[in-house]
Amino acid sequence: MNLIIDQGNTVCKVAIATEEELVQCYTFPHLSLRDAGQILSAHPSLEAAIYSSVARVDKPLLGLLSERLPSVVMVDEHTAVPLEVEYDRKRLGSDRLAAVVGAYSLAPRERELLIVDSGTAITFERVTSSGTYLGGNISPGLYTRLKALNHFTSRLPLLSDLKDTSLGYGTTTQEALSRGALRGLIYEVDGYIRSLRSLHPEAVVYLTGGDAQMIQELLEEDVYVEPNLVLFGLNKILEYNK
Template sequence: MHLVIDLGNSKIKFFVFQESRILYRAFEPVLKWENTLKQIQKKYPTISNCIISDVNGSITNDLKKSLGSISVLFCSSKLKLPFRTLYKPKKQLGADRIALLSACILDYPKKNVFVIDLGTCITYDFIDKKSLHHGGAISPGFKMRYKSLNFYTGSLPLLNPKISKKFLGDSTKSSIHTGVTNGIIAEINEHICYHKNRFEELTVVFSGGDALRLSKPFKNMIFADTNFLAKGLNFILVSNLS
């Protein structure tokens, strides 16, 4: 029995796996992790191994101590991975992106896959049908764009993200919404077009907490379920235990 932990910038996600089957999952704000972990340890005392994807860093040591005798692996390029990468230096490839690429190998083997993860940042990664990761891109996510417009100006308000159906705003608020929405849509479309022109039979996968915001403008694409990254982490863990 394995524990998979996805420690993001704002949320922490716990998954308990029995081989490839998910027995339990819980999503919490980062600062509320302790009680959830204690409940998991009480309910599943036979957990022997854990893998952690950590892009946060604020609670890493406390989290590891709380796991006690459970053997812990941190997702990184130092582990045995199911793909090769052209990323340089390899050690700078983030744990979340490593997990997503591994999930692509698991769910879409021997395919050209372009995975777009929409969270605090938007990450883009391309992996070909021979399991070679060519690289990708990183840009600000929805909330980061809204916060930047407010922080770096003296008069623009801080708004909650909202998908705009307009292309031209008729007020400051609607202009911000359409600017952020259509800016992200245009950026994503450009990335997809670039890769479709260069790689045949491209599979495009959307993942991440903000992915469903774009389910209408990209209705013909694949939207991964909320377990996608966790399945990639479990795949890495199992590979490194064998």
Template sequence: MILVIDIGNTSIKLSVMDHLNVYKLIRSDVSTFTNEILNLKQVYPDIKEVAYCNVGDFPYELKEFLKVNFEVVFEINHQIKLPFNNRYESLTLGNDRIALVAGGLFTEGNNTPLLVIDAGTCVTYDFIDSDKNYFGGAISPGLQLRYQSLHNFTENLPLLKPQPTKNITGYNTETSIHSGVVLGMTLELKGAIKQYRKAHKDLKVLITGGDSELLVKQLKNRFFATPFLMLYGIYNLYLFNKNL
């Protein structure tokens, strides 16, 4: 077992896991991070290794804290070896997208084209073909950003929380917003998947992220949410580099 840390835009996930199981999952933030780590070390004193992926605010002193408390600290970055061929034509590929692709390969194997959709603060689409070539994908605003934009950039629209909806025609302000945001996102997902499947008929689709459960329901059970995809990606990138 090792400690896997996913440092996102809105929270920090701490997970004790191995290649088969997630034994403990804790949501933290910068203010509670050190205490949560020390508590985990008391429960799992034999854990000496930590692997983490950082896309959010993670101060230098917390990185140093990990180095003091663990024998091995592995960070996802652009210098590590990858279990796929990176064809992305930019040096700004996010570490989280690297981990998601690795998690997708671990989940579905290496011989099928794969589309990984992460429905978080942003919605990211990442495509890898059957020869393990990663080409990129797309980035669009997530559900929360769409709701917040309507509220922040208009005078009178309220800030709502995401909720499932079946009504394409809203009958008041609130239902109109839910229709525009949630059904709009659902149609975006369906359209993207349809376009990829035109070119790759045996495409596998994985949906993960904080809003994945809601969106999978909107897609009418054609897909399944994969909540630990990022964590397994971080874990397997660590193993891949450890064993080289």
């Protein structure tokens, strides 16, 4: 059994996995040593772990994992992955790489891929039908857009809870902000997908991240939603490095 740890910008996701699938998932604001110890004790069959962080590396946590498990992989620019990578690995977030590996592992062979991860930032990653990760783009996520409008203006309020998912025109400032940010993001995602499918009509698109389900319901283009794509990809990377 494998222990998968993904420390993101806002939460830490943890999974227990077999070679092929995730069997149990947890979410923490931050994975403390106590939390990690309890997970390790609750799953004595664990034999390996993989650790990914877009923030600072938690050295005490890595030390605990190394003490308790025979094999621990920390994802960095040297970690082997099952596809060719043209992006600069020194500057590539491990969560982005894991999402790419996860989608590549799930998708039918010889299909062009687009992976969209929507959270604090929204990322667009391209993988060719021959298994080459060409690179990707980074754009502000939905709530990052709303925070920027509040921060860089004098009177626009900060919207912390987006309950209005209409794409129409707002009749209040709150509606104008929420609908404007959301409509812009939806058009952006649909635009990327249409651009790819104009060249490769059979291209497969995977959508993940905290806003994935809401975005999928508003898109005109068809996509697959995989909420745990990064965790799944990390598990594939761990298996590849055994």
